[in-house]
Amino acid sequence: MSDKVDLLSWTCPVPLRHYPTIVMGHGAGGQMMADLIRHLFAPAFANEWLEQMGDATVLAALTGDRPDAQLAFTTDSFVVSPLFFPGGNIGELAVNGTVNDLAMRGARPLFLSAGFILEEGLPLETLGRIVQAMAEAARRAGVAIVAGDTKVVQKGHGDGIYINTSGIGLVQPGVKIGPSNARPGDVVLVSGTMGDHGIAVLSVREGLAFETTVQSDTAPLYSLVETMLAAGEVHCLRDATRGGLAAVLNELAVASHVGIEFEEQSVPLKPAVSAACEMLGLDPLYIANEGKLVAIVAAQSAEAILAAMRAHEYGREAAIIGRVTDTHAGLVIARTAIGGQRLVDLPAGELLPRIC
Amino acid sequence: MSDKVDLLSWTCPVPLRHYPTIVMGHGAGGQMMADLIRHLFAPAFANEWLEQMGDATVLAALTGDRPDAQLAFTTDSFVVSPLFFPGGNIGELAVNGTVNDLAMRGARPLFLSAGFILEEGLPLETLGRIVQAMAEAARRAGVAIVAGDTKVVQKGHGDGIYINTSGIGLVQPGVKIGPSNARPGDVVLVSGTMGDHGIAVLSVREGLAFETTVQSDTAPLYSLVETMLAAGEVHCLRDATRGGLAAVLNELAVASHVGIEFEEQSVPLKPAVSAACEMLGLDPLYIANEGKLVAIVAAQSAEAILAAMRAHEYGREAAIIGRVTDTHAGLVIARTAIGGQRLVDLPAGELLPRIC
Numbered sequence: 250m251s252d253k254v255d256l257l258s259w260t261c262p263v264p265l266r267h268y269p270t271i272v273m274g275h276g277a278g279g280q281m282m283a284d285l286i287r288h289l290f291a292p293a294f295a296n297e298w299l300e301q302m303g304d305a306t307v308l309a310a311l312t313g314d315r316p317d318a319q320l321a322f323t324t325d326s327f328v329v330s331p332l333f334f335p336g337g338n339i340g341e342l343a344v345n346g347t348v349n350d351l352a353m354r355g356a357r358p359l360f361l362s363a364g365f366i367l368e369e370g371l372p373l374e375t376l377g378r379i380v381q382a383m384a385e386a387a388r389r390a391g392v393a394i395v396a397g398d399t400k401v402v403q404k405g406h407g408d409g410i411y412i413n414t415s416g417i418g419l420v421q422p423g424v425k426i427g428p429s430n431a432r433p434g435d436v437v438l439v440s441g442t443m444g445d446h447g448i449a450v451l452s453v454r455e456g457l458a459f460e461t462t463v464q465s466d467t468a469p470l471y472s473l474v475e476t477m478l479a480a481g482e483v484h485c486l487r488d489a490t491r492g493g494l495a496a497v498l499n500e501l502a503v504a505s506h507v508g509i510e511f512e513e514q515s516v517p518l519k520p521a522v523s524a525a526c527e528m529l530g531l532d533p534l535y536i537a538n539e540g541k542l543v544a545i546v547a548a549q550s551a552e553a554i555l556a557a558m559r560a561h562e563y564g565r566e567a568a569i570i571g572r573v574t575d576t577h578a579g580l581v582i583a584r585t586a587i588g589g590q591r592l593v594d595l596p597a598g599e600l601l602p603r604i605c
Numbered sequence: 606m607s608d609k610v611d612l613l614s615w616t617c618p619v620p621l622r623h624y625p626t627i628v629m630g631h632g633a634g635g636q637m638m639a640d641l642i643r644h645l646f647a648p649a650f651a652n653e654w655l656e657q658m659g660d661a662t663v664l665a666a667l668t669g670d671r672p673d674a675q676l677a678f679t680t681d682s683f684v685v686s687p688l689f690f691p692g693g694n695i696g697e698l699a700v701n702g703t704v705n706d707l708a709m710r711g712a713r714p715l716f717l718s719a720g721f722i723l724e725e726g727l728p729l730e731t732l733g734r735i736v737q738a739m740a741e742a743a744r745r746a747g748v749a750i751v752a753g754d755t756k757v758v759q760k761g762h763g764d765g766i767y768i769n770t771s772g773i774g775l776v777q778p779g780v781k782i783g784p785s786n787a788r789p790g791d792v793v794l795v796s797g798t799m800g801d802h803g804i805a806v807l808s809v810r811e812g813l814a815f816e817t818t819v820q821s822d823t824a825p826l827y828s829l830v831e832t833m834l835a836a837g838e839v840h841c842l843r844d845a846t847r848g849g850l851a852a853v854l855n856e857l858a859v860a861s862h863v864g865i866e867f868e869e870q871s872v873p874l875k876p877a878v879s880a881a882c883e884m885l886g887l888d889p890l891y892i893a894n895e896g897k898l899v900a901i902v903a904a905q906s907a908e909a910i911l912a913a914m915r916a917h918e919y920g921r922e923a924a925i926i927g928r929v930t931d932t933h934a935g936l937v938i939a940r941t942a943i944g945g946q947r948l949v950d951l952p953a954g955e956l957l958p959r960i961c
Contacts, residue, residue: 257694259733271727276757289733290719290753293740298716298751306751308716308773320676324718324771328756338613360654360664362680363646364769366722371627377615377645384649395654395662396771397646400684401632402959406764413720415680415752415771417664603758 262288274598278491278537281598302504303428304353304487307420321356323347324415330603332379332409335449336464339412340382342539342605345469346490347416348390352471353486353542355426355478356418361387362396363414368407379410390469392416421478430484431505433575436551438544440473440558441466441566442517443494444536447604448525457529461521468540473563480557481550488542490605492596495534497543498581499595505545509581511571534583535596537604545573618644630954634847634893637954658860659784660709660843663776677712679703680771686959688735688765691805692820695768696738698895698961701825703772704746705844708827709898711782711834712774717743718752719770724763735766746825748772777834786840787861789931792907794900796829796914797822797922798873799850800892803960804881813885817877824896829919836913837906844898846961848952851890853899854937855951861901865937867927890939891952893960901929 261269265288274281291299298306305323327343344361351358363383367376387394449465451457470488477483485505487497494516502509518533526533540563546554551569558564581593617625621644630637647655654662661679683699704714719739723732743750805821807813826844833839841861843853850872858865874889882889896919902910907925914920937949 257689257734257738259730259737261729261733265729269729271723271725271729271732271757273725273757273759275723276755282755285755286753289729289736290755293736294719294743294750294753296749296751298749299753306716308751320773322716322718322752322773324720324752324769325754326720326722326756326769328722328758333613360662360678362678362771363650364680364682364720364771366682366684366767367627367631369627369629373617373621373625373627373645374615376627377617378613380645380649381615382613387650393652393654394650395652395664396678396680397642397650397655398681398769399632399638399641399646400682400767400959401627401629402684402764402767403629405761408758408762411722411756411758411767413680413682413754413769413771415718415720415769417676417678417773603756 264288273602277596277599277602278496279596279598283595304350305356307354319420321351321354321418321420323350324413325350326411326413327605328411328603329450329605330408331453334453334465335462337467338379338382339410340379341386341467343412343414344383344386344390345467345539346605347414348392348469348471349488351416351418352474353488354420355424355474356420358390358392358416358418358471360417361392361394361414363394363412364398366407366411367399367401368409369401369404371409376410424478426483426486428485428501428504431501431507431545431573432484433507433573434548435484435545435573436548436569437509437511437571438546438555438567438569439494439516440542440564442519442522443538443541444522444526444533445519446539447536447601448522450604451601463519463521463525466538466540468563470540470542470563473558473561476557476561477544477554481554482547483544484547485545486542489538491537493535493537494543495593496595498593501545502581503579506578508574508577509571510574511583513583514586515568515570517566517568534593535600539605620644629958633952633955633958634852635952635954639951660706661712663710675776677707677710677774677776679706680769681706682767682769683961684767684959685806685961686764687809690809690821691818693823694735694738695766696735697742697823699768699770700739700742700746701823701895702961703770704748704825704827707772707774708830709842709844710776711780711830712776714746714748714772714774714827716773717748717750717770719750719768720754722763722767723755723757724765725757725760727765732766780834782839782842784841784857784860787857787863787901787929788840789863789929790904791840791901791929792904792925793865793867793927794902794911794923794925795850795872796898796920798875798878799894799897800878800882800889801875802895803892803957804878806960807957819875819877819881822894822896824919826896826898826919829914829917832913832917833900833910837910838903839900840903841901842898845894847893849891849893850899851949852951854949857901858937859935862934864930864933865927866930867939869939870942871924871926873922873924890949891956895961
């Protein structure tokens with residue numbers, strides 16, 4: 250027992266001392282979450298694989314004699330509220346989210362696990378519909394749900410249902426995608442309109458009525474990635490979930506030690522999302538997506554990759570939005586409509602809680 | 606959207622109609638949970654891998670040209686209350702639990718993911734101590750935590766912290782262990798005293814004071830399994846968590862279409878656990894363990910495997926408790942101290958909620 254008692258002491262690292270307890274911002278995909286990962290989780294779990302800090306972790310060791318086929322592994326918990334929203338539900342999100350994390354490493358998603366934390370009192374019919382939606386999403390994404398676990402917590406200790414999915418994928422031969430691979434001169438693309446998912450969830454949560462219903466963009470992105478890889482040289486891929494486009498560009502700029510500049514005007518936005526953001530004082534660059542990716546590609550491949558994306562059902566509104574620079578490393582600059590420039594920071598803490 | 610709307614209808618299968626909402630028993634490892642898996646999850650997710658219904662799923666496909674080295678994959682969520690208990694805590698449990706699920710398929714645990722659902726207001730120091738405990742448990746078990754996710758839910762929608770761990774292991778060459786491999790004549794062993802974990806958690810939860818403090822038995826069991834595999838022919842392995850020894854024996858009897866008989870007197874019990882169970886009216890056969898396994902082995906290997914187990918730190922009190930029979934297939938019979946027989950059923954619903 251003595252060693253067990255010893256390890257139960259922990260000293261809070263200085264950068265985390267602003268908040269003695271967990272607040273919503275620690276899960277929002279911004280600076281506070283990055284600090285928690287950097288100063289609490291990463292030092293404790295430190296290992297060569299975790300250092301990749303990608304959407305999924307590539308595990309070379311496991312495929313032994315086959316250096317051309319590596320496994321990718323990822324995990325994601327889903328706590329979205331409400332459970333059903335325009336264009337999707339927590340079950341569909343739980344499958345697509347993990348499928349997309351694998352896809353962002355160029356890995357074909359193969360196997361998922363599903364861990365359920367159910368709150369006492371959840372209607373069985375709600376669970377049944379969510380599980381149906383997961384099964385259907387798995388079929389569309391071409392993955393099999395092969396392992397599961399169910400826990401039940403007392404009423405008042407959950408929120409209907411929380412789902413964790415973990416996934417295993419096979420990195421396609423020759424693919425080298427990673428957050429630190431952006432090079433000055435590379436081109437930045439997005440696969441479609443930004444902010445749809447966040448606004449869709451927000452609209453039902455707050456009982457807001459916009460002129461047009463905004464649908465979540467939840468979608469499995471591996472086939473889009475496959476199309477892009479066939480069309481040219483892709484350096485970085487990231488799905489723009491919590492923290493939105495702004496968080497992704499900041500993470501890539503820091504990981505690759507480069508600057509990123511983009512034209513605000515070039516970022517595709519649905520008019521309804523734009524209107525909702527204006528009304529609510531939100532910046533669409535920070536709103537979550539669940540079926541959109543951000544790509545950084547070699548300049549000479551950009552047009553071919555863009556054309557390939559636009560020919561794909563999940564990339565019809567893809568656009569080139571900016572460039573990687575060798576100045577202001579680690580920083581993201583937006584050029585505004587009237588020719589100004591502004592620094593686009595990592596969001597500090599909470600914007601929209603429980604969006605996924 | 607139309608297909609999305611269609612799939613959102615779900616008809617409750619007849620065997621699940623007793624309970625229109627989720628109750629604690631659905632997560633207790635007994636008959637109700639088995640029904641939920643059989644009639645809700647399994648039909649929706651149906652695939653050849655899920656049918657294995659083991660502690661972990663063996664994925665032959667992934668290792669291609671190496672039929673001697675297959676991957677195992679598993680997931681487990683941890684919602685234990687309280688978070689710290691005599692002999693362990695939720696973090697240690699989350700690592701050992703998933704490590705053990707892999708070990709029960711004869712797979713060397715290699716990689717874990719960790720998904721955290723944090724409740725607003727959780728002291729950062731509590732999180733820090735739990736993460737330290739996970740890191741230490743991972744080191745002991747020889748696994749690397751290589752992927753993670755953090756979500757935060759509002760106060761009143763969680764219980765401090767829930768942890769999901771998923772794990773990947775490498776099935777050792779030539780190993781063929783599975784719940785359906787028990788054969789008449791085989792011998793049933795347990796690796797040590799039963800019920801320690803459940804009683805340890807219960808004692809702090811209910812503020813019960815027993816004469817002796819019962820410590821949780823949480824431990825990583827792969828090295829014990831390795832020792833057993835080297836000593837003889839192992840047919841089935843299962844860690845006796847939720848539902849205890851009784852649930853495991855029932856699952857193995859059903860999966861292998863055999864009967865199981867055991868001597869109640871032969872089941873190792875700590876006197877303090879025995880006393881606590883008597884006082885509380887609990888049957889120790891149904892109480893959860895977190896560092897104990899049940900093995901079904903070939904008769905000619907039983908003594909050698911028992912000796913190997915007793916020489917291992919996590920098997921010192923291992924014992925032969927019974928036999929597999931070709932009569933009463935699917936049923937488990939205990940022979941009592943006074944020579945009687947009783948049917949040991951799968952527990953119906955809830956015994957001790959939130960034990961892991």
